Amino acid sequence: MDSSSLIKSPISAELEDFKSLFDSSLSSSNLLLNNVIAHIRQKNGKMMRPILVLLVSRLFGAIQPATLHAAVSLELLHTASLVHDDVVDESTERRGQLSVNAIFNNKVAVLVGDFLLATSLVHAGKTMNHAIIEVISCLGQDLADGEILQLSNVSNPEYSEAIYFDVIRKKTAALFAACTKAAALSVGADKNEIGTACLLGEYIGMCFQIKDDIFDYFDSKVIGKPTGNDMLEGKLTLPALYALNSTNDEWAKSIAVRVKEGTASPDEIAGLIDFSKKNGGIEYAEKVIRQYQEKAVELLRTLPYSNVISALESYINYVVVRDK
Numbered sequence: 001m002d003s004s005s006l007i008k009s010p011i012s013a014e015l016e017d018f019k020s021l022f023d024s025s026l027s028s029s030n031l032l033l034n035n036v037i038a039h040i041r042q043k044n045g046k047m048m049r050p051i052l053v054l055l056v057s058r059l060f061g062a063i064q065p066a067t068l069h070a071a072v073s074l075e076l077l078h079t080a081s082l083v084h085d086d087v088v089d090e091s092t093e094r095r096g097q098l099s100v101n102a103i104f105n106n107k108v109a110v111l112v113g114d115f116l117l118a119t120s121l122v123h124a125g126k127t128m129n130h131a132i133i134e135v136i137s138c139l140g141q142d143l144a145d146g147e148i149l150q151l152s153n154v155s156n157p158e159y160s161e162a163i164y165f166d167v168i169r170k171k172t173a174a175l176f177a178a179c180t181k182a183a184a185l186s187v188g189a190d191k192n193e194i195g196t197a198c199l200l201g202e203y204i205g206m207c208f209q210i211k212d213d214i215f216d217y218f219d220s221k222v223i224g225k226p227t228g229n230d231m232l233e234g235k236l237t238l239p240a241l242y243a244l245n246s247t248n249d250e251w252a253k254s255i256a257v258r259v260k261e262g263t264a265s266p267d268e269i270a271g272l273i274d275f276s277k278k279n280g281g282i283e284y285a286e287k288v289i290r291q292y293q294e295k296a297v298e299l300l301r302t303l304p305y306s307n308v309i310s311a312l313e314s315y316i317n318y319v320v321v322r323d324k
Contacts, residue, residue: 006314011054014063036112053183061187066127070182073123080116139178146170154234159244168209176205203296213237228269239281
């Protein structure tokens with residue numbers, strides 16, 4: 001059995017139920033809205049977050065209607081945040097295709113993001129679970145807080161790993177933790193189980209984002225974004241931060257300043273990427289990923305072994321070894 005089949009095997013029927021509910025949530029009589037949503041859904045990805053919701057709910061009980069509504073709500077909120085982020089970052093590409101704002105315009109992108117967010121809240125309400133509604137509402141705050149923190153960090157003269165980790169906790173780890181917590185809540189898990197679920201989601205989210213950031217240091221059409229895209233947006237991620245702080249190289253720091261200012265040329269960005277790779281940045285980031293992976297697996301091994309545990313271990317491994 002391949003990795004994908006192993007991951008999905010405990011939840012195959014429920015995953016189809018999720019897809020049906022998700023599809024129905026996006027139906028509209030508005031032609032423009034339908035066109036934009038159809039464009040977004042051309043690159044649906046691998047449904048990493050809904051799969052995680054379903055697996056964790058199966059870990060602690062039987063999947064309920066509230067589980068499916070929570071999964072839809074969280075995926076819609078995530079999608080809305082991506083549409084809005086592309087406007088904020090002035091990005092023209094998302095998952096290897098033109099972004100919504102590039103094809104339509106910023107006004108359409110913001111309004112469609114608002115529609116997705118509102119639909120997310122509708123499904124949060126349909127869980128009929130106040131605790132899940134609170135999780136999703138707080139996630140919306142964290143995602144916005146993380147984006148603002150990332151923007152404010154552009155003018156910060158320091159190359160702080162602490163700030164980097166704070167940003168990705170709020171922008172990515174918080175999303176995965178919300179998925180696992182909502183999953184546990186939807187099946188009536190106890191307080192200790194909910195705590196375990198939250199930590200598991202946070203560790204997976206940290207792995208996921210650091211892995212994503214590593215991709216930006218390599219040229220690959222498979223990944224769906226050009227090399228150096230983060231630096232073009234003024235963002236310095238973990239490999240560059242490590243190289244800058246461990247070498248204290250004046251040339252590299254001068255380029256990093258220009259990256260944050262948004263004035264670095266493509267050649268300068270390429271040079272800083274090469275510098276980061278040559279000075280152990282990728283190896284350091286991969287080491288941090290492995291540390292979070294080990295924490296996640298250790299958590300799972302505190303629970304009775306089952307096919308769901310096996311699927312979650314495969315899920316975590318996929319997050320770490322994926323190539324896009």
